[in-house]
Amino acid sequence: xxxxxxxxxxxxxxxxxxxxxxxxxxxxxxxxxxxxxxxxxxxxxxxxxxxxxxxxxxxxxxxxxxxxxxxxxxxxxxxxxxxxxxxxxxxxxxxxxxxxxxxxxxxxxxxxxxxxxxxxxxxxxxxxxxxxxxxxxxxxxxxxxxxxxxxxxxxxxxxxxxxxxxxxxxxxxxxxxxxxxxxxxxxxxxxxxxxxxxxxxxxxxxxxxxxxxxxxxxxxxxxxxxxxxxxxxxxxxxxxxxxxxxxxxxxxx
Amino acid sequence: xxxxxxxxxxxxxxxxxxxxxxxxxxxxxxxxxxxxxxxxxxxxxxxxxxxxxxxxxxxxxxxxxxxxxxxxxxxxxxxxxxxxxxxxxxxxxxxxxxxxxxxxxxxxxxxxxxxxxxxxxxxxxxxxxxxxxxxxxxxxxxxxxxxxxxxxxxxxxxxxxxxxxxxxxxxxxxx
Numbered sequence: 001x002x003x004x005x006x007x008x009x010x011x012x013x014x015x016x017x018x019x020x021x022x023x024x025x026x027x028x029x030x031x032x033x034x035x036x037x038x039x040x041x042x043x044x045x046x047x048x049x050x051x052x053x054x055x056x057x058x059x060x061x062x063x064x065x066x067x068x069x070x071x072x073x074x075x076x077x078x079x080x081x082x083x084x085x086x087x088x089x090x091x092x093x094x095x096x097x098x099x100x101x102x103x104x105x106x107x108x109x110x111x112x113x114x115x116x117x118x119x120x121x122x123x124x125x126x127x128x129x130x131x132x133x134x135x136x137x138x139x140x141x142x143x144x145x146x147x148x149x150x151x152x153x154x155x156x157x158x159x160x161x162x163x164x165x166x167x168x169x170x171x172x173x174x175x176x177x178x179x180x181x182x183x184x185x186x187x188x189x190x191x192x193x194x195x196x197x198x199x200x201x202x203x204x205x206x207x208x209x210x211x212x213x214x215x216x217x218x219x220x221x222x223x224x225x226x227x228x229x230x231x232x233x234x235x236x237x238x239x240x241x242x243x244x245x246x247x248x249x250x251x252x253x
Numbered sequence: 254x255x256x257x258x259x260x261x262x263x264x265x266x267x268x269x270x271x272x273x274x275x276x277x278x279x280x281x282x283x284x285x286x287x288x289x290x291x292x293x294x295x296x297x298x299x300x301x302x303x304x305x306x307x308x309x310x311x312x313x314x315x316x317x318x319x320x321x322x323x324x325x326x327x328x329x330x331x332x333x334x335x336x337x338x339x340x341x342x343x344x345x346x347x348x349x350x351x352x353x354x355x356x357x358x359x360x361x362x363x364x365x366x367x368x369x370x371x372x373x374x375x376x377x378x379x380x381x382x383x384x385x386x387x388x389x390x391x392x393x394x395x396x397x398x399x400x401x402x403x404x405x406x407x408x409x410x411x412x413x414x415x416x417x418x419x420x421x422x423x424x425x426x427x428x
Contacts, residue, residue, distance in 0.1 A: 100374070157270075163380075164347050176274075180271060183264040184268070189260075
């Protein structure tokens with residue numbers, strides 16, 4: 001049982017980072033790193049972060065508190081990059097739609113403000129870290145950050161759908177991956193805020209790494225799978241266009 | 254643990270919504286046909302009359318206050334039904350515009366970009382008009398500004414589709 005758990009944990013730790021390197025390579029090949037430089041940087045950064053932490057864990061050169069500090073510093077950079085990526089997605093989605101872009105920017109500011117207030121309120125109203133440990137304090141902070149990120153991803157997906165803007169396949173994939181990732185992190189940090197039994201801690205380790213794996217698979221799938229819908233109409237527009245025209249001509253007469 | 258349960262429920266809700274949105278992205282083969290049917294059912298002239306300020310002032314001067322309120326409410330709800338149709342048509346224009354952007358013909362790519370932008374604006378204006386009409390239905394005594402911007406945007410978007418028709422016709426003739 002223990003052996004199976006260790007195997008699964010190592011798989012969920014290693015495999016997503018190999019796939020993430022593949023995501024970065026596919027982005028380079030498709031030249032998508034020009035439109036999404038921060039996402040490409042994030043992918044390489046996560047791979048490098050994994051290599052560092054994995055080396056520390058395997059070689060057992062530095063352990064315990066120092067490992068935790070390296071983990072937390074890299075996590076902070078990773079979190080900052082995620083906010084940057086969300087901004088990058090917004091810029092790419094709304095940039096060419098003047099009026100929609102202006103409205104989206106105003107709404108984004110308001111949404112971010114409201115989410116920050118919500119996160120701070122939750123932090124104030126909810127009991128603080130049960131222990132003064134680094135993990136409990138990080139969980140307390142991480143929960144607030146996850147609330148803001150979840151809200152921003154939802155806002156992006158819902159608002160673009162509301163105004164009828166169909167996101168390009170890979171853009172939608174990136175946003176969807178972050179939606180899954182931030183929701184898993186919200187659950188993870190909420191649970192880690194309290195006192196945990198050994199089995200709950202192990203289950204949470206699997207939840208976070210599993211959620212990360214799903215997010216990476218989503219990014220890879222949406223990058224590789226072609227957007228069938230667009231290709232379908234590229235050279236042969238729907239036959240009903242002529243019928244549309246006759247209807248429209250009737251209105252414009 | 255109670256606090257954690259709330260956050261976990263929120264996390265599950267976010268993940269579920271993401272999955273729902275991903276599932277709803279599947280192509281809808283009836284999209285073009287639905288849009289055509291919606292366009293057929295749309296009587297722009299009747300819609301214009303429903304929000305015409307002159308007609309409204311005529312009704313205001315010829316009806317009692319109670320009658321006017323009732324009629325104004327009914328007209329606002331009817332106009333709202335038209336706006337909803339425009340709201341539903343707009344994404345079909347967006348899909349079509351996106352499809353045009355994959356074309357090898359730069360004129361069609363340009364037209365596609367314009368069509369997507371125009372369709373997004375149409376949707377936004379439809380949202381704005383819906384809000385105004387809801388206010389008009391709730392407070393019939395308030396003066397109502399006609400959603401002229403919506404008609405203009407629809408005409409512009411429809412004009413782009415006509416331009417596509419002309420381009421397509423020319424392409425067929427010369428090939």
